[in-house]
Amino acid sequence: MSPDKSLSDATRFAAALSCVAAPAFASPVAPPPLSAVTAHYLAGHPQAQTALIAGLEPPASPAPRFTSEAGGTWSLVRAAPATGLCNPVLLTDASVLVASCNTPDWYRLTPDQNGNYATGTWSKMASLPMIGGTQYAPLYHASAVLPDGRFVIAGGEYNGTGTGVWTNLAAILDPVADQWTGVNPPAGKGWTSIGDAQSVVLTSGQWMLGSCCGYPAADALFKPLALGWSKVQAPQFGGAYQDEQGYELLPNGSVLTLDIWTGYPSADSSTTELFDPGTKTWKYAGNTPVVLPDPIQCGTYEIGPAVLRGDGVVVAFGGHTCKVNGSAVDPTATYDTHLKQWDPGPTVPVACGKDGTQACSLADAPAALLPNGNILFAASAGYGRPPTHFFEYGTDFSITQVADPLLHSTGQGAYSYFFLVLPTGQVMASDFSGKLELYTSPGTPVAAWAPKIYHAPANITRGTTYTLSGAQLGGRSAGAYYGDDAQMATNFPIVRIRNVATGHVFYGRTTNFTVSVAPNELGRTKFSIPANAETGPSTLELVANGIASAPQLVTVH
Numbered sequence: 001m002s003p004d005k006s007l008s009d010a011t012r013f014a015a016a017l018s019c020v021a022a023p024a025f026a027s028p029v030a031p032p033p034l035s036a037v038t039a040h041y042l043a044g045h046p047q048a049q050t051a052l053i054a055g056l057e058p059p060a061s062p063a064p065r066f067t068s069e070a071g072g073t074w075s076l077v078r079a080a081p082a083t084g085l086c087n088p089v090l091l092t093d094a095s096v097l098v099a100s101c102n103t104p105d106w107y108r109l110t111p112d113q114n115g116n117y118a119t120g121t122w123s124k125m126a127s128l129p130m131i132g133g134t135q136y137a138p139l140y141h142a143s144a145v146l147p148d149g150r151f152v153i154a155g156g157e158y159n160g161t162g163t164g165v166w167t168n169l170a171a172i173l174d175p176v177a178d179q180w181t182g183v184n185p186p187a188g189k190g191w192t193s194i195g196d197a198q199s200v201v202l203t204s205g206q207w208m209l210g211s212c213c214g215y216p217a218a219d220a221l222f223k224p225l226a227l228g229w230s231k232v233q234a235p236q237f238g239g240a241y242q243d244e245q246g247y248e249l250l251p252n253g254s255v256l257t258l259d260i261w262t263g264y265p266s267a268d269s270s271t272t273e274l275f276d277p278g279t280k281t282w283k284y285a286g287n288t289p290v291v292l293p294d295p296i297q298c299g300t301y302e303i304g305p306a307v308l309r310g311d312g313v314v315v316a317f318g319g320h321t322c323k324v325n326g327s328a329v330d331p332t333a334t335y336d337t338h339l340k341q342w343d344p345g346p347t348v349p350v351a352c353g354k355d356g357t358q359a360c361s362l363a364d365a366p367a368a369l370l371p372n373g374n375i376l377f378a379a380s381a382g383y384g385r386p387p388t389h390f391f392e393y394g395t396d397f398s399i400t401q402v403a404d405p406l407l408h409s410t411g412q413g414a415y416s417y418f419f420l421v422l423p424t425g426q427v428m429a430s431d432f433s434g435k436l437e438l439y440t441s442p443g444t445p446v447a448a449w450a451p452k453i454y455h456a457p458a459n460i461t462r463g464t465t466y467t468l469s470g471a472q473l474g475g476r477s478a479g480a481y482y483g484d485d486a487q488m489a490t491n492f493p494i495v496r497i498r499n500v501a502t503g504h505v506f507y508g509r510t511t512n513f514t515v516s517v518a519p520n521e522l523g524r525t526k527f528s529i530p531a532n533a534e535t536g537p538s539t540l541e542l543v544a545n546g547i548a549s550a551p552q553l554v555t556v557h
Contacts, residue, residue, distance in 0.1 A: 024163040030086070030101070030432040031162045032056060032384055032415055033140045033196055033364050033485040035244050035301040036213045039164050055385045058411035059354040063387045065410055071392050071402025072376075072441035077118050080107055083434040086139070087486045088420040091175050092149045093530075094494050094507035096420065097125065098430065102139040102158055104128040106173075109436075115496070115505035117422055118438055128171055131182040135160060136169045140485040142199035144207045145492060146224055149511040150174055154183070154209055155194030157485070166195030166213055172227065176509075186229035190214025198484040200247035200255055202277050203515050208232065208255070210247065212484060216240035235273050235282050238262055244293075246483035248306050248314060249491070250337050251476070251518040253277050256285065258316060260293040260301055269293045272335075272342070288316070289344045290331040294363055298322035300383050304330070304362030305483050307375050308517060310449035310476035312337040315345065315375055315393060319363035321383040328359040330379070332393075346399050352381035352389055360389060365414035367393075368480040371425040371546045372443030376402075378429075384413025392441075405429060405437045418486055421479035423494045423507075425546035449476045451493060451542035451549040452520075460497075460540075461557045463531050468495070468542070469524040475544030476517050491517050494543040495527040497556065499534040506533040529556065 032052075034042070042049040086101040096109040096117065104127040111120045128136040138156025145151050154170035168191055170183040185191045186209070195212035202208055207222040209229075217234035235242050238259030248256045255275035262271040270287040293303045304317025314335040322328055332345035352360040360379035367377035375393040380386060387410040392400050404410075408431050420428040427439040452471040460466060474491035482488070492515065495508035508530065514523025539551035 024161070030084075030416055031139065031158055032413075033157055034164065036166065036195070037243070038300055041299070052383070055382060056413060058386050063354045063356065063410055066389055066401065066404045068401060068403045070400050072439050074403060074405045075118055075438050075440065076406060077109070077428070077436040077438060078120065078122070080109075080122050080434045080436065081124065082107060084432055085430045085434060085436065086432055087143065087418050087488065088428055088430050088436070089143060089145060089151065089488050090420060090422065090490050091151065092145065092492060092494070092511065093175070093509040094423050094496070096422070096428065097151060097175070098436070101432065102137055102160055104135055104137045111505070113504045115424060117424065117426070117428065126173075126178045126180055129180050129182050131169050131171070134169065136171055136182070138167060138169070140196040142194065142197040142209055143487050144199055144201050144489065146201065146207060147205040147492070147511065147513050147515060148224060149176070149509060150224065152183070152207060152222065154185070154199070155197040155212065157196040166193035168192060168194040170194070172224070181227065183227050186218070186220035186231070188218070188231065190216065190218030196485045198242070198245055198247045198257070199487055200249050201489065201515050202249070202255070203253040204277060205515050208247070210234060210242055210245075212243045217242045233281050235259065237271050237273055237284055244301055244303060244484050246306060246481070248308055248481070249478060249517055250308065250314070251312055252337070253516070253518070256306070256314060256335070258288065258292060258303060258306060260303060286340070286342055288333045288342050290318070290333055292316055292318040292331060292333060294319045294321050295324045297324055300363055302363035302383065303483065304365055305367040305377070305481035307367050307369055307481050308477045309369060309373065309375070310446055317348070317362040317365070317367065317377065319361060320359070321361050321363050330359060330361045346397055348379055349391065349399055349401060351401055352379060352387070353385065354387065358382070362414065364483070364485060366417050366419040366480065366482050368419040368421050368427045369477045369545065370427065370441045371445035372441055373446050374441065376419065376427055376439060376441070378414040378417045380414040384415045386410060386412050388412060388414045388417065405431070407435055407437065408433055418482060418488065419480040420488050421490050421546050423496060423543040423546060427480070445547045449545070450547045451475065451544050453542055453549050453552055456540060456552050457554070459555050459557060460529050462529050462533050462535070465526055465528040467524055467526050469522070470542060470549070471520045471522055472516070472518070473514055473523040473525055473542060473544065474516055475547060476519060477545055478517065479545040490545050491515065492544070493525045496541045496543055496548065497529070497533060497554070498539045498541075499556070500537040500539065502534060504534055506530050
């Protein structure tokens with residue numbers, strides 16, 4: 001099918017994109033991430049809004065937590081000093097930054113002296129600033145760790161309340177100084193609302209941000225030193241709109257997006273596009289063999305995450321939430337980046353709902369690449385109807401249900417979960433409570449996906465910065481994916497130092513690293529030795545997406 005470059009009803013569509021009079025959610029569950037079109041519809045249809053909220057509530061008789069002998073196991077992280085935690089991100093010193101979402105507050109989890117996150121230490125970080133007289137407190141926003149080690153966020157579907165506002169506020173954090181600085185949004189048409197935006201760090205090190213609700217679609221490149229922006233072409237074939245779409249960095253440096261709005265309001269959204277970082281333009285990249293976005297009949301316009309595996313295959317999950325042609329099963333598809341070919345994948349199991357007989361959906365749901373090559377994902381019936389169940393998508397293209405987390409999954413939908421791949425190889429899951437959980441998978445990490453150290457100093461001194469070079473320093477994947485509502489990429493090097501005598505673990509903060517997910521891509525990074533590192537013979541490893549390089553012997557002075 002050739003790409004449809006126009007909307008069938010542009011006037012009606014543009015009116016529907018108005019981000020005003022959005023519905024307010026007073027439900028005890030977290031406000032759901034909605035497309036601007038869905039929110040606009042709900043604002044004018046109170047009965048539909050009531051039905052949606054009712055579907056998000058815990059069932060009167062919650063289903064029992066699913067347990068399985070297959071797959072991994074869950075364990076609890078020491079309770080955080082706040083609730084409402086979501087969107088965990090890994091900083092370059094291996095600490096985890098977590099938002100108390102819909103508030104200005106952020107917290108840091110530092111692993112203990114053995115490198116264990118479950119018994120790590122919590123500390124309060126600086127709160128987000130007031131920007132232009134408005135307190136920045138986003139929920140569902142774009143985010144990235146930059147090569148200079150800073151962390152940047154932009155947008156937010158909600159901002160401190162249960163009413164969608166699709167804010168265009170933005171801020172950047174210096175984690176060493178523990179200081180946020182407000183950032184002006186890009187100038188020009190399409191940037192009055194950034195909202196639940198998609199973003200990706202390119203191999204050039206530039207952060208590319210898309211406006212959720214720009215019409216026509218708008219993209220910009222961030223200038224971190226000037227805290228400014230430069231305009232860049234946005235996707236061209238998605239009906240001039242890109243709300244709910246995600247950006248996936250590929251091994252050749254291009255960026256993949258799956259269009260949702262092609263041919264709106266028809267339901268044939270199967271167009272894909274690739275961003276060429278050389279020409280800074282988007283081009284048509286073929287059609288998926290199945291329709292992955294939620295069809296027009298279902299009304300959410302959602303889609304599932306798309307995960308790049310280390311073998312160069314993208315596994316894309318659908319977001320079907322209702323019956324179409326008599327079936328509600330959620331499809332998947334795979335894109336082979338070597339062959340540049342799409343193929344159909346297995347359907348998501350029928351195992352959800354309180355009775356376990358409803359189709360499971362990944363409409364707004366997380367997924368993460370495990371070190372052994374499988375993909376962990378969460379799914380629930382319809383659009384976020386509890387309970388949430390968990391699965392592994394195997395390297396043999398099979399899908400196996402695995403154990404649910406120890407807490408909360410019976411009472412909330414899949415959209416409540418965010419994943420993060422830790423240097424330990426575990427996947428951290430947040431669920432809007434104050435209790436994070438860790439998923440530990442069995443099996444051996446794929447050795448070919450590990451970073452490689454070619455040159456590193458043999459003698460290192462506390463408080464000093466060094467340069468290390470090697471190959472595939474960021475691994476071969478971004479690690480964890482959600483889509484447009486959150487990004488938590490870990491395709492950057494983590495330096496782990498382990499004292500031989502005590503076994504204690506210390507992490508060197510990395511900066512100025514090469515960004516890539518390409519096999520054997522040569523690169524380098526700077527790393528700073530922490531002042532509290534124990535002296536004496538030690539080992540040094542590079543870790544990316546939970547997979548460690550071969551250890552190098554060093555002496556810490």
